[in-house]
Amino acid sequence: xxxxxxxxxxxxxxxxxxxxxxxxxxxxxxxxxxxxxxxxxxxxxxxxxxxxxxxxxxxxxxxxxxxxxxxxxxxxxxxxxxxxxxxxxxxxxxxxxxxxxxxxxxxxxxxxxxxxxxxxxxxxxxxxxxxxxxxxxxxxxxxxxxxxxxxxxxxxxxxxxxxxx
Amino acid sequence: xxxxxxxxxxxxxxxxxxxxxxxxxxxxxxxxxxxxxxxxxxxxxxxxxxxxxxxxxxxxxxxxxxxxxxxxxxxxxxxxxxxxxxxxxxxxxxxxxxxxxxxxxxxxxxxxxxxxxxxxxxxxxxxxxxxxxxxxxxxxxxxxxxxxxxxxxxxxxxxxxxxxxxxxxxxxxxxxxxxxxxxxxxxxxxxxxxxxxxxxxxxxxxxxxxxxxxxxxxxxxxxxxxxxxxxxxxxxxxxxxxxxxxxxxxxxxxxxxxxxxxxxxxxxxxxxxxxxxxxxxxxxxxxxxxxxxxxxxxxxxxxxxxx
Numbered sequence: 001x002x003x004x005x006x007x008x009x010x011x012x013x014x015x016x017x018x019x020x021x022x023x024x025x026x027x028x029x030x031x032x033x034x035x036x037x038x039x040x041x042x043x044x045x046x047x048x049x050x051x052x053x054x055x056x057x058x059x060x061x062x063x064x065x066x067x068x069x070x071x072x073x074x075x076x077x078x079x080x081x082x083x084x085x086x087x088x089x090x091x092x093x094x095x096x097x098x099x100x101x102x103x104x105x106x107x108x109x110x111x112x113x114x115x116x117x118x119x120x121x122x123x124x125x126x127x128x129x130x131x132x133x134x135x136x137x138x139x140x141x142x143x144x145x146x147x148x149x150x151x152x153x154x155x156x157x158x159x160x161x162x163x164x165x
Numbered sequence: 166x167x168x169x170x171x172x173x174x175x176x177x178x179x180x181x182x183x184x185x186x187x188x189x190x191x192x193x194x195x196x197x198x199x200x201x202x203x204x205x206x207x208x209x210x211x212x213x214x215x216x217x218x219x220x221x222x223x224x225x226x227x228x229x230x231x232x233x234x235x236x237x238x239x240x241x242x243x244x245x246x247x248x249x250x251x252x253x254x255x256x257x258x259x260x261x262x263x264x265x266x267x268x269x270x271x272x273x274x275x276x277x278x279x280x281x282x283x284x285x286x287x288x289x290x291x292x293x294x295x296x297x298x299x300x301x302x303x304x305x306x307x308x309x310x311x312x313x314x315x316x317x318x319x320x321x322x323x324x325x326x327x328x329x330x331x332x333x334x335x336x337x338x339x340x341x342x343x344x345x346x347x348x349x350x351x352x353x354x355x356x357x358x359x360x361x362x363x364x365x366x367x368x369x370x371x372x373x374x375x376x377x378x379x380x381x382x383x384x385x386x387x388x389x390x391x392x393x394x395x396x397x398x399x400x401x402x403x404x405x406x407x408x409x410x411x412x413x414x415x416x417x418x419x420x421x422x423x424x425x426x427x428x429x430x431x432x433x434x435x436x437x438x439x440x441x442x443x444x445x446x447x448x449x450x451x452x453x454x455x456x457x458x459x460x461x462x463x464x465x466x467x468x469x470x471x472x
Contacts (some may be wrong), residue, residue, distance in 0.1 A: 022282070052229045052272040061270050062229035067335050067368045089335075090368035090432065112335075112431055113213045113370040113464045115232040116223035135232075147215075149270050149433070160367060160432060 001084055001106045004150045006157040011145040016047040016087065018139045020066050023130055024074035031077045032161070038129030041139060048089075048137035051125075052115070060122045062115030066091040068107070072096050081102040087123030091160045092152060101156030108148040109159075121146040167244075169472055171252025176323065177470040178261025180238065181329040183269040185468040186229045189220035192372070192397040193465050196440040200372060201372035208434025212417045213372075229267070231389070231464045234271040235331030237262050237313040237393075240392060246323035255315055261312050268295070274311060274334070318389065322387055327393050330467040336373070337363035338448060342387055345454040354379075361458045362423050362439070367432020370462030372440050373418070374398050378457040379412075380447040386455035389445040392459050395469075398441025409446065410412055416442045430463075 004010065017039050019027065030037055048068055052061030068088030072095070075086070079099045086105070089112035100107055111117060124142035131137050151159045201213040223230040239258055242328070249257070266273060276282045341361045345354065362373065378389025399416060419442045429435030440463065449455065 003430075039262070046332070050220075050232060050272065050274075052232045052234060053270040055227070058228075062232040062234075064232050066233070067338070069368060089370065091366065095306040109367075109431060109433075111212065111219070111368075113231050113462050114219035115216050116226065116228040116230060117215055117219035119228060135274070 002104045002154040004106055004153055006155075006159050007058065008153075010043075010099050010148050010150070012148050013144045013146070014045075014148075016045045016138075016141045017128065017141055018049045018051070018141060018142055019046050019049050020048050020136050021070055022133050023138050024071050024078075024135045026130060028074045028077050031081070032150070037081075039140075041078055043084050043109050044079070044082075045085040045087065046083060047141065049087075051139075051152050053133070054091045054125070058119065059119060060119055060125045063114030063118050063122060063141075065112055068092060068109075075099065079105055082091040083113040087148060091158070095153055097156050104154045106154055107152035109151040110146070110148055118146070133154075166248045167246055167250050168250050171249055171257040173472055174249065174254060174257035174327070175252075175261035175264070177327055177380035177472055178239070178329070179265035179268065179328060180261075180367060181468045181470055182262050182265025182271060182331070183227070184468045185329050185331050186234050186269060186271050187227050188224050188466060189230055190442055190465060191276060193440065193463070194220055194337070196398050197372075197463065198373075200214070200437040200440060204435055204437050206429060206435035207293050209429045209437055210435055212430035212433070212435075213437060229269070229271055230466060231333055231462070232272055235333045235466070236275060236337070238330045238332050238391060239313050239315045240328040240330070240395060241315060241316055241317040242320045242326040244324045245319050245462060246469050247325050248326075249271075250370060254317070258313055258315055262329075283293070291398065297433075307440035316392075325472040327472070328467055328469045330391070330394060331369075332391070333462055333464065336365065336369040336462040339369045340373075340387075340457075341456040342383060342390075342455065344383060345456055347450075347452060349444035349454055350390075351415065354454075355415075355422065357456060358419060358458055359422060359426065361425060361460070362428070362437045365460050366428060369460050370464065371428050371432055372430055372437045373423075373438050373443045374461040374463075374465045375423070376459040376461065377419075377442065377444040378447075379444060379455070380449035381455060381459075382449075383455050385447060388455040389447060390459035393443040394447040394459060395441045396445075398443060398465070410445050412446055416444050417426045428453065 104128040375391035378386040
């Protein structure tokens with residue numbers, strides 16, 4: 001991860017965990033109250049995604065990225081516990097960018113608003129935690145050739161012009 | 166009076182939910198294709214191709230164009246000679262959307278309480294509570310909760326026209342309104358709009374379509390901005406022109422100036438930041454000049470049915 005440079009495009013094959021607003025809130029609450037976490041953060045990749053319901057005969061429904069900046073306030077504790085990468089859309093706060101550098105993580109973006117296209121790269125979906133959150137639950141996804149663009153590299157370089165939210 | 170059964174309204178709403186979410190509007194798809202033809206930045210071209218490809222896959226495989234299937238906003242033009250029998254208009258629309266969202270596997274993105282965030286409108290299918298069809302029709306039992314926002318207008322005639330705009334919140338979150346002084350210049354208004362687009366940046370999934378409401382009251386300008394997104398989008402080549410020449414000129418100028426920001430698809434640069442600017446205006450008070458901007462992502466979805 002730490003060798004990737006901002007702007008670089010890669011195809012990722014491996015595992016991801018989906019988590020968005022409410023799952024982040026719960027993870028961080030669990031960390032603060034010293035409770036065990038439903039996923040191992042060390043070395044993991046979190047994908048900011050809440051898929052549609054799965055149509056019959058398919059592995060997953062439409063599954064594109066959601067706005068990453070909404071997760072900024074919850075990201076530092078996760079990076080501290082070893083989260084290695086995040087996938088979403090849009091810019092990150094200066095605090096998150098600094099933490100990405102500090103903990104040698106990476107922030108990727110993927111095709112936004114292309115949830116139907118991205119279903120083709122998902123090979124398996126397993127519910128892991130917070131089932132009551134429905135589309136906001138944590139799922140483990142096995143992906144093949146998932147398209148990623150390095151938006152913030154481990155040196156803290158960002159692909160976005162400063163000033164964008 | 167012409168009678169229209171509530172069941173028909175329900176079925177139309179169900180069809181609209183699926184059509185709007187599976188099939189990208191032709192004017193939007195055409196605008197994307199014409200943007201691709203003009204785009205010179207390699208990455209922007211690649212992203213535009215992915216967006217067009219995504220629309221084709223969604224249509225073919227009956228998948229949502231975007232997983233954010235939005236908060237459904239319905240615009241109803243109700244003919245004053247039409248009468249709904251066997252149920253209420255609002256009930257029939259809500260029930261129809263519920264059916265359409267369930268049958269189409271569209272995400273229930275609505276929470277009942279905006280503060281506690283509780284009581285979400287979805288049924289957790291994945292949590293081992295898979296709903297079983299209650300009868301031979303194969304229709305899943307309904308959660309009875311899909312609170313559309315419904316704007317109705319009474320018009321001449323005996324027909325009912327329903328337009329559904331499922332609005333995703335990545336871009337809705339970036340929408341803005343400002344109450345200008347009546348003496349404000351066009352330049353000040355333009356600056357406000359350009360700043361709103363810059364603030365939306367990569368988060369709101371550019372290339373955008375902009376709905377702008379000018380005039381009326383604060384709430385009416387916001388309504389017009391949203392309603393403007395229903396209109397076919399225009400670009401420099403388009404034959405559709407706003408009948409108001411001053412407004413038409415503003416639309417064209419804004420489109421050009423927004424594209425000069427070079428935010429580009431996904432905010433990663435390029436010529437294509439905006440696919441179209443649609444303005445609706447209305448008379449206003451001598452003391453004010455409300456301007457509202459409703460930003461749509463590139464997946465501007467809507468569908469229309471006339472009953």
